[in-house]
Every structure is written in C-alpha cells, then in structure tokens.
Amino acid sequence: xxxxxPMTRWLKGLALTLVVxxxxxxxxxxxxxxxxxxxxxxxxxxxxxFTPTLENYQALxxxxxxxxxxxxxxxxxxxxxxxxxxxxxxxxxxLLLGVPAAYAFARHKFRGSEDIAFTxxxxxxxxxxxxxxxxxxxxxxxGLANTYIGLIWVYQLICLPLILWxxxxxxxxxxxDVEHAYRLAGHSWFSTFRRIALPLAGPGIAAAGLLAFIFxxxxxVFALVLASADKQPVTVGALAFVTASGIQYGQIxxxxxxxxxxxxxxxxxxxxxxxxxxxxGAVKG
Amino acid sequence: xxxxxxxxxxxxxxYGAKAARPVRAVDAVSMSVAKGEIVALLGSxxxxxxxxxxxxxGFETVSEGAVRIAGREVNRVAPAKRNVAMAFxxxxxxxxxxxxxxxxxxxxxxRLPREEVARRVAEIAHLLEIEPILDRYPASISGGQQxxxxxxxxxxxxxxLHLLDEPMGQLEPALxxxxxxxxxxxxxxxxxxxxxxxxxxxxxxxxxxxxxxxxGGVLQQFASPAELKDRPANLFTGTFIGEPPMNVFQxxxxxxxxxxxxxxxxxxxxxxxxxxxxxAVRETILKRGRVTLGxxxxxxxxxxxxxxxxVAANQWLGDQSHIAASFAGGTLVxxxxxxxxxxxxxxxxxxxxxxxxxxxxxxxxxxxSHGGRAA
Numbered sequence: 001x002x003x004x005x006p007m008t009r010w011l012k013g014l015a016l017t018l019v020v021x022x023x024x025x026x027x028x029x030x031x032x033x034x035x036x037x038x039x040x041x042x043x044x045x046x047x048x049x050f051t052p053t054l055e056n057y058q059a060l061x062x063x064x065x066x067x068x069x070x071x072x073x074x075x076x077x078x079x080x081x082x083x084x085x086x087x088x089x090x091x092x093x094x095l096l097l098g099v100p101a102a103y104a105f106a107r108h109k110f111r112g113s114e115d116i117a118f119t120x121x122x123x124x125x126x127x128x129x130x131x132x133x134x135x136x137x138x139x140x141x142x143g144l145a146n147t148y149i150g151l152i153w154v155y156q157l158i159c160l161p162l163i164l165w166x167x168x169x170x171x172x173x174x175x176x177d178v179e180h181a182y183r184l185a186g187h188s189w190f191s192t193f194r195r196i197a198l199p200l201a202g203p204g205i206a207a208a209g210l211l212a213f214i215f216x217x218x219x220x221v222f223a224l225v226l227a228s229a230d231k232q233p234v235t236v237g238a239l240a241f242v243t244a245s246g247i248q249y250g251q252i253x254x255x256x257x258x259x260x261x262x263x264x265x266x267x268x269x270x271x272x273x274x275x276x277x278x279x280x281g282a283v284k285g
Numbered sequence: 286x287x288x289x290x291x292x293x294x295x296x297x298x299x300y301g302a303k304a305a306r307p308v309r310a311v312d313a314v315s316m317s318v319a320k321g322e323i324v325a326l327l328g329s330x331x332x333x334x335x336x337x338x339x340x341x342x343g344f345e346t347v348s349e350g351a352v353r354i355a356g357r358e359v360n361r362v363a364p365a366k367r368n369v370a371m372a373f374x375x376x377x378x379x380x381x382x383x384x385x386x387x388x389x390x391x392x393x394x395x396r397l398p399r400e401e402v403a404r405r406v407a408e409i410a411h412l413l414e415i416e417p418i419l420d421r422y423p424a425s426i427s428g429g430q431q432x433x434x435x436x437x438x439x440x441x442x443x444x445x446l447h448l449l450d451e452p453m454g455q456l457e458p459a460l461x462x463x464x465x466x467x468x469x470x471x472x473x474x475x476x477x478x479x480x481x482x483x484x485x486x487x488x489x490x491x492x493x494x495x496x497x498x499x500x501g502g503v504l505q506q507f508a509s510p511a512e513l514k515d516r517p518a519n520l521f522t523g524t525f526i527g528e529p530p531m532n533v534f535q536x537x538x539x540x541x542x543x544x545x546x547x548x549x550x551x552x553x554x555x556x557x558x559x560x561x562x563x564x565a566v567r568e569t570i571l572k573r574g575r576v577t578l579g580x581x582x583x584x585x586x587x588x589x590x591x592x593x594x595x596v597a598a599n600q601w602l603g604d605q606s607h608i609a610a611s612f613a614g615g616t617l618v619x620x621x622x623x624x625x626x627x628x629x630x631x632x633x634x635x636x637x638x639x640x641x642x643x644x645x646x647x648x649x650x651x652x653x654s655h656g657g658r659a660a
Contacts, residue, residue, distance in 0.1 A: 180377065183364045
C-alpha cells in the first residue's frame with residue numbers, strides 16, 4: 001500500500017470520494033429535508049438554503065400530524081418502539097437458537113445434517129407472500145395474529161437462516177484442533193464451545209446479528225399482513241404519511257431519519273466487528 | 286509390573302461403516318507402549334497413523350477394539366478425562382492468547398502456583414528456543430515458531446501420555462536436529478511416555494525407542510530402529526525403511542549341488558555356498574522357488590569379479606556417491622563413501638554378501654531370511 005505512486009493514491013482518493021458521495025448524498029438530502037416544511041421542500045428550483053424547523057420532529061414525537069386538512073393522529077413513536085421490540089427480540093431469539101445450531105452443523109456431520117441446514121436456508125428462497133396468507137389464517141386460529149410473539153416467530157424466517165448460515169461458516173473456519181487442544185486440557189465440550197468457539201467466531205456472530213437486525217428492521221410484508229396498528233413497525237407505519245391532503249414529505253423525511261438512526265448507529269458502532277469478521281480468514285492462527 | 290502406558294487391542298477405524306464401501310483407515314492395530322517409552326508411528330500419508338493417534342486422544346471414535354491408557358479402557362472416555370497431552374500438526378494455538386499464555390494454559394487451568402507455572406514455561410521456552418517470542422501472538426509468528434509453541438504447550442504438561450503429531454515438520458533442518466536431541470532428553474529425563482506420528486524416518490529413528498511402521502491402515506512392524514533396518518518383517522518395511530531404499534529383485538531359487546542359486550533376470554545368477562544360509566532357511570527358500578531379494582544400497586560391494594552391471598548415473602552428494610546401475614533387467618543403487626570415478630556406460634561388477642541379503646516370499650512379501658538366518 002505504501003509503495004503506491006502519488007498518482008495511484010490520488011486516483012484512489014478520488015474514487016473513494018465518489019463512492020462516499022454516491023452513498024451518502026441521499027442520507028444527507030433526507031436529513032436536510034427533515035428540517036424543512038413541505039413548502040420549502042417542493043419549491044422550484046430546489047435550494048439548500050432554508051430556515052431549519054423542528055416541527056416535523058415535533059409532529060412525530062407528539063403524534064399530531066398538522067396538515068392543511070386538519071390534525072391527524074399518528075403513532076410514529078409507537079411504531080418505532082414496535083420496530084425495536086420486534087427486531088431486537090427476533091435477533092436475540094435467532095442468536096440463541098441459531099448459534100448453537102450453526103456450531104452443531106459445522107462440527108458434527110450426522111445423517112441428514114446437510115438436508116436440515118439446507119431446508120432452513122430454503123426458507124429464504126420462498127417468496128414471503130406465498131406463505132403469508134395461509135400463515136395469516138393459522139395465526140387467526142392460534143390467536144397469534146397481532147401479537148409480538150407471533151410476529152417474532154415469523155421473523156425467524158428472516159433472521160434464523162441468515163444467522164445459521166453465516167455463523168456456521170465462521171465456525172467451520174476455526175480449526176477443530178484448537179478446540180481439541182482445549183478439551184485435552186481438561187475441559188468439557190460445552191466450556192470449549194463457550195470459551196473457544198464463541199469468542200473466535202465472535203466477529204462473525206456480531207456481523208450476522210447485525211445483518212439479521214437490518215433485515216428484520218426493514219421487513220414490511222409480514223408486519224403489514226399479520227399486525228394491526230398497535231403492533232406495526234415503522235416500515236408499515238410510514239404508510240400513514242400518505243394522507244388525504246397529500247404526501248407529507250417533511251414528516252416522511254424526519255420519520256426516515258428516526259427510523260434509520262438505530263441501524264445506522266449500530267452499523268457504525270459494530271463497524272470494527274464487521275471489518276474484523278470479514279477479514280477473519282486473513283489473520284486466523 | 287504396572288500396566289502399559291498405552292495399549293491398542295485390535296483397534297480399527299472404519300469410515301462410512303454403513304456406506305456401500307466402508308473404508309478401514311486403521312485395521313486391527315495392536316501394540317503396547319511401556320511407560321517411559323517413546324514410540325513413533327511411521328508411514329506415508331494416508332496410512333492411518335494420524336487416525337490412530339486421534340483415536341488415542343479421543344477425537345475419533347474407536348470403531349472396533351479397545352484403547353487402554355494406563356490400564357484403563359478409554360473408548361468411551363471424553364478427551365478431557367484421558368489425561369493426555371497433544372501437539373497438533375496444525376499447531377492449533379489459541380489466537381487470542383500470547384505464546385506464553387498458550388503454553389501456560391493447561392497449568393493455569395490446573396491451578397498450579399504462579400511461580401511454578403512461570404518456572405516451567407521458562408524451562409520449556411529455553412528448551413524449544415522460543416524465549417524471544419513468548420509475548421507475541423500466534424498470528425504474528427512464523428509457522429515453525431507456532432509449531433514449537435504448540436509442542437511446548439504439550440510437553441509442559443505432566444500427562445500419562447504425550448501425543449505429538451508431526452511435531453517438527455515445519456522446522457529448519459538444523460533446528461530440527463538440535464531439538465530432536467533436546468526433546469528426547471527432556472522426555473526421558475522426566476520419564477514421560479510419548480507417541481509421535483511422523484513420515485520422516487530420520488525423525489523416527491532419532492527420537493523413538495520403537496517404531497510402528499504402518500501402511501494401508503495395517504501395522505506392518507513394531508520394533509526398534511535397528512531391528513527394522515536389519516530384520517524387516519516384510520517387503521514393505523524393507524523398502525520403506527532406509528535411504529536410499531533397498532534394492533529389490535525378483536529371483537528364482539534352485540539348488541545347484543550344495544549351493545543355492547538365485548536366478549535373477551537377464552541370465553544373471555548368484556550362487557551361494559551352503560555355509561551362507563542356515564539349512565532350514567535354505568530349505569524354505571528352495572521350497573518357495575519364487576522369492577524377492579533385497580539388498581541395501583550400502584551393502585552392495587563393487588567387485589570386478591562380481592555380476593556384471595552398467596553404470597546409469599553417478600551422483601556425488603557431498604559426502605557419498607549414489608551410483609545407479611542397470612543390473613539383471615532392473616536398476617541397482619549403491620552407495621560409496623569415496624567419490625567414485627564412474628561415468629554412465631562404465632561396466633562394473635557387483636557382489637552381495639550372504640550376510641547382507643534379505644529374502645522375502647515372492648508372493649506375500651513376508652520375510653524369509655535376513656543374512657542367511659531365519660526371519
């Protein structure tokens with residue numbers, strides 16, 4: 001890297017800048033929009049010069065959407081809370097079930113293990129709409145419709161295969177002999193799993209968990225069909241911004257900023273793990 | 286007399302037992318290792334030596350037979366409860382720990398006093414020449430250093446059995462030679478029992494009291510290095526042990542008066558007077574008819590009056606000449622300690638003393654005689 005000529009370095013810098021602008025501009029634009037009123041957003045020609053206002057955020061947080069047609073009640077904060085509950089619980093449950101399962105699939109080849117693992121992966125192939133309608137009927141009968149438990153259960157379709165398959169790869173990358181060495185030193189397989197396998201696969205588990213969290217957070221159809229207003233996550237709740245009196249761009253922008261904030265913060269915080277996780281192969285002993 | 290440190294009783298490892306073609310990676314291997322003994326499992330890759338070692342450690346289930354450590358059958362005992370230490374071929378150091386912590390790990394788990402741990406780590410580090418890297422992490426040191434750290438982690442323990450899987454494969458030759466001596470001394474001094482797996486016969490000869498030669502999952506011979514060399518049990522061991530490998534010729538034996546005539550290819554015949562072979566051995570050889578003759582390259586004598594051969598190549602290796610010659614329709618290799626002035630095409634005569642002849646059954650390869658005496 002240090003041997004690159006100044007020209008190469010300059011070009012590399014330019015390419016990086018372009019990439020950053022390309023990916024960051026929409027986020028920047030949304031943030032700017034969220035501090036504007038609908039009028040300033042829609043004016044022609046567009047301008048970045050405006051007097052910032054907090055009324056969009058205020059409307060979201062108080063739950064009162066003031067439009068030309070009157071005051072509309074929205075439950076954005078509640079939706080946000082639902083998103084947090086659903087995503088966090090789903091990922092937690094998936095990790096609890098998926099990580100030991102991934103370890104088992106990675107370490108113990110038993111008859112049909114590949115088939116079971118593949119079946120779990122195939123949940124990701126099926127179009128969600130295909131299973132949703134029958135599922136909705138079952139959920140009605142079972143009393144699971146419109147409950148957190150029911151939704152978290154369905155969200156396993158998203159999180160579990162993802163975590164299982166990513167984490168399995170990380171476990172497979174750890175030399176079994178590292179664990180063998182630990183077991184020979186007088187430890188049970190469970191303490192080997194806890195003390196050796198888990199920490200070594202840690203970055204991978206973090207990366208898989210994060211990815212699963214983002215997928216769960218972004219999910220739309222499951223919640224649309226299976227949840228009513230009080231259990232809806234932001235993705236579905238955002239529909240409320242399309243009102244009779246027009247689309248509330250300012251509030252939508254503010255809503256987006258609030259709803260991407262957790263995932264963005266998490267990604268930034270866990271960046272180190274993601275990078276570490278992706279480069280695990282290069283440094284493992 | 287206490288129980289042997291390790292006893293294998295007709296141990297087999299079968300992979301895919303329910304598959305159409307089960308693979309017997311280890312086939313009914315029986316051997317017994319006395320306490321304080323160093324034993325090498327020697328063989329080419331895929332011969333079952335590592336599978337055997339892993340069954341002893343407990344990472345492979347035993348398909349048939351029994352493994353006993355210090356008199357206790359351990360077939361169903363967890364690796365943690367076998368009191369066995371192992372150095373892995375792939376090093377398998379714990380990446381988040383330094384070399385020092387890796388080596389001290391088992392002792393710390395056993396809650397030994399801190400001073401004793403420090404003293405023993407220092408001793409092992411000195412032995413293996415890894416003092417400068419004790420505080421480095423496994424990812425930042427070379428393969429050879431990791432291997433020594435892994436070896437240290439195994440040797441520091443006071444286990445019933447030390448299993449060493451290719452313990453020195455990654456080391457430079459000079460260091461390897463030095464460490465062989467030191468490790469042997471260390472193991473012997475402490476009365477440890479070690480089983481090492483290697484494909485390097487020099488290493489096996491240098492370290493082991495006895496060597497178990499394996500091929501195709503079958504134990505071919507289990508004997509001291511000297512015996513393996515002088516009295517190979519079969520053709521495989523005969524040709525496997527020794528560098529350069531033993532010369533082998535098919536021969537037809539018949540009586541020529543009192544003498545034993547061994548007819549090789551292309552009309553070459555070797556006559557041996559009755560005194561060269563014990564009468565019973567001579568009988569057996571004559572009864573078999575078709576035998577395989579083995580002569581170690583070091584034992585081939587150059588003698589103008591001997592059987593004719595033609596030099597095909599002559600290599601000077603710095604301390605010895607390896608001369609390859611076409612002889613009786615095959616190739617013969619001989620080692621001379623002087624720089625032989627022979628060129629390809631030169632005609633020479635060769636002679637094999639009865640004392641240097643190994644005779645194997647032409648069909649089964651089982652040894653019939655060594656140096657004229659019964660095998």
